[in-house]
Every structure is written in structure tokens, then in C-alpha cells.
Amino acid sequence: MDTKQVAKETAKVLQSYLTYQAVQMVIKQLSETNPPLGIWLRQFSSNNRIQDGEAYLRDLMGEKKDLVLRILTVREHLAEEMLDFMPEMVRTGIQQANIEHRRQMLERMTQTQDPSSIDPNDVTHPESDINDSPD
Amino acid sequence: MDTKQVAKETAKVLQSYLTYQAVQMVIKQLSETNPPLGIWLRQFSSNNRIQDGEAYLRDLMGEKKDLVLRILTVREHLAEEMLDFMPEMVRTGIQQANIEHRRQMLERMTQTQDPSSIDPNDVTHPESDINDSPD
Numbered sequence: 001m002d003t004k005q006v007a008k009e010t011a012k013v014l015q016s017y018l019t020y021q022a023v024q025m026v027i028k029q030l031s032e033t034n035p036p037l038g039i040w041l042r043q044f045s046s047n048n049r050i051q052d053g054e055a056y057l058r059d060l061m062g063e064k065k066d067l068v069l070r071i072l073t074v075r076e077h078l079a080e081e082m083l084d085f086m087p088e089m090v091r092t093g094i095q096q097a098n099i100e101h102r103r104q105m106l107e108r109m110t111q112t113q114d115p116s117s118i119d120p121n122d123v124t125h126p127e128s129d130i131n132d133s134p135d
Numbered sequence: 136m137d138t139k140q141v142a143k144e145t146a147k148v149l150q151s152y153l154t155y156q157a158v159q160m161v162i163k164q165l166s167e168t169n170p171p172l173g174i175w176l177r178q179f180s181s182n183n184r185i186q187d188g189e190a191y192l193r194d195l196m197g198e199k200k201d202l203v204l205r206i207l208t209v210r211e212h213l214a215e216e217m218l219d220f221m222p223e224m225v226r227t228g229i230q231q232a233n234i235e236h237r238r239q240m241l242e243r244m245t246q247t248q249d250p251s252s253i254d255p256n257d258v259t260h261p262e263s264d265i266n267d268s269p270d
Contacts, residue, residue: 006156007217011224013152014145018229021141054232058239065240072233079229082142087218089146094153094214097189098207104193105200 014086019053022075026067041067149221154188157210161202176202 023045030038044063050056061068158180165173179198185191196203 003213003216006160006213007220007224010149010152010156010217011221011228014149014221014225015228015232017145017148018225021145025141054236057232057236061236061240061243065243068236068240072236076229076233078138078141079226081138082145083222083225085142086146086149086221089142090149090153090218091214093146093150094211097150097192098211101189101192101196101203101207105196105203108196108200 016051016053018075018078018082019056019071020050022071022078023050023056025074025078026071037064037067040064151186151188153210153213153217154191154206155185157206157213158185158191160209160213161206172199172202175199 023041027038027042027045030041041064044060045056049059057068057071060071158176162173162177162180165176176199179195180191184194192203192206195206
């Protein structure tokens with residue numbers, strides 16, 4: 001497995017996502033301090049333009065330099081505040097999700113072993129038309 | 136700024152992205168060991184279905200339980216291998232990007248002050264057809 005390449009791509013995705021979150025924060029701040037500029041930035045940032053954070057910032061630089069500086073500052077701040085918690089948060093999220101997926105899998109397997117308890121909404125079984133409900 | 140909420144959303148995005156990367160790895164492995172299954176998984180995973188990683192895994196469980204177990208294992212492995220490096224990688228990426236954006240901004244500001252130094256590749260200039268290459 002080429003985890004090095006995956007790590008690089010993941011870091012890039014994370015950086016773009018922080019850019020997106022920084023832009024959302026600046027839009028929110030502007031909606032209170034300078035609503036017309038907030039609306040302008042929201043429109044500029046629509047259409048998935050922000051998928052590549054750095055390209056987005058380069059485009060914005062041609063329009064409003066001050067906003068770029070502001071987004072860079074907020075993004076740096078967000079990174080400082082959050083990044084150190086990410087490994088633990090994601091690790092915990094993955095562990096909990098794995099437990100949940102495995103539990104569901106066991107449940108389904110138990111259902112398969114005991115045909116009387118098959119959920120008719122579960123996968124398609126030829127036997128599923130057997131109506132053996134007690135009442 | 137509600138950084139707590141942003142941190143939660145970011146962790147979710149990162150978890151889904153690791154799921155996507157785990158699926159890509161399993162598809163690659165299958166293309167060597169079991170090509171038809173690899174093609175099947177590729178098709179199952181298309182159409183942005185993987186945007187929400189956990190929903191994707193629940194869907195896949197209804198089709199091929201073994202693949203879900205395999206993806207969970209690869210995802211856990213990826214998380215173990217990479218997550219600890221993420222804060223430093225993203226922090227460095229953001230710092231380098233900031234330096235680059237600020238450099239470009241200074242360049243543009245200098246260009247505005249001194250029109251003779253304008254880069255013909257930058258924005259459109261009527262003078263850009265001047266051919267002043269030395270040879």
C-alpha cells in the first residue's frame with residue numbers, strides 16, 4: 001500500500017476543507033459587519049469553486065485582496081485550534097463506526113441462521129414469502 | 136467562532152475520505168486477485184455514493200459482507216499509519232500556501248505601482264504581443 005501518497009492526498013483534502021470552513025466563517029462575520037460584501041463572497045464561493053482551496057484563493061486575489069488575507073488568517077487560526085485533535089477524533093470515530101458495522105453484520109448473520117426471524121426487508125430470499133408470523 | 140462544531144465536521148469529512156481511500160485500495164488489490172469482484176466494487180462505488188462513508192458501508196453490507204469487513208480493516212490500518220502525521224503535514228501545507236499567496240499579492244501590488252514591470256503572462260495586456268526575447 002502506498003500510504004505516503006495517500007497521506008499527501010489526504011492532507012491536501014484537509015487543507016481545502018479548512019479553506020472552505022474559513023470562507024464560511026468569514027461570510028458569517030461579514031453578514032454582520034458588511035452584508036453586501038458577505039453576499040458578494042457567498043456568490044463568489046458558490047458552484048463548487050472551492051473544491052481546490054488554493055486555486056480558489058488565487059482567483060479571489062484577482063478580485064478582493066483583503067478578503068484573501070482575512071481567509072488566510074482564519075484558516076491558520078482554525079488549523080492551530082483543531083488539527084492536534086483530529087487524529088484522536090477520527091480514530092475514535094472509525095473505531096465506533098467499526099463496532100457498529102460489525103454489530104449490524106452479526107445481527108444479519110444471526111437472522112440468516114434462523115430463517116424464522118428473517119426480516120422480509122433484508123436482502124431477497126426465495127423463502128421470504130413464507131408467512132410464519134405467529135398471529 | 137464555533138471551532139468545536141467545525142472540528143466535528145472536519146473529522147467526519149476526514150473519516151469519509153479515509154473510507155474512500157480504503158475502497159480504492161481494496162479495488163486495486165482485487166484487480167490482481169479477483170478482477171470480476173474488483174470491477175463489481177468499482178461500479179458499486181461510483182456515482183459519488185461514497186460521499187458519506189458510513190452510509191456507503193451500510194449499503195455495501197446488504198450486498199457483500201466480506202468486502203465491508205475488508206474495507207473496515209484497510210481503513211483502520213490507514214488511520215493508524217497516517218493520522219498522526221496529518222496535523223504537521225496540513226500545518227506545513229497551510230504555512231507554505233500562505234507564504235506563496237502573500238508573495239503573489241505583494242507582486243501584484245508592486246506591479247500596480249510600477250507598470251513597466253508588468254508580467255505579460257499576468258492578466259490581459261494590449262502590450263503582451265511585444266516580442267522582446269533576446270534571440
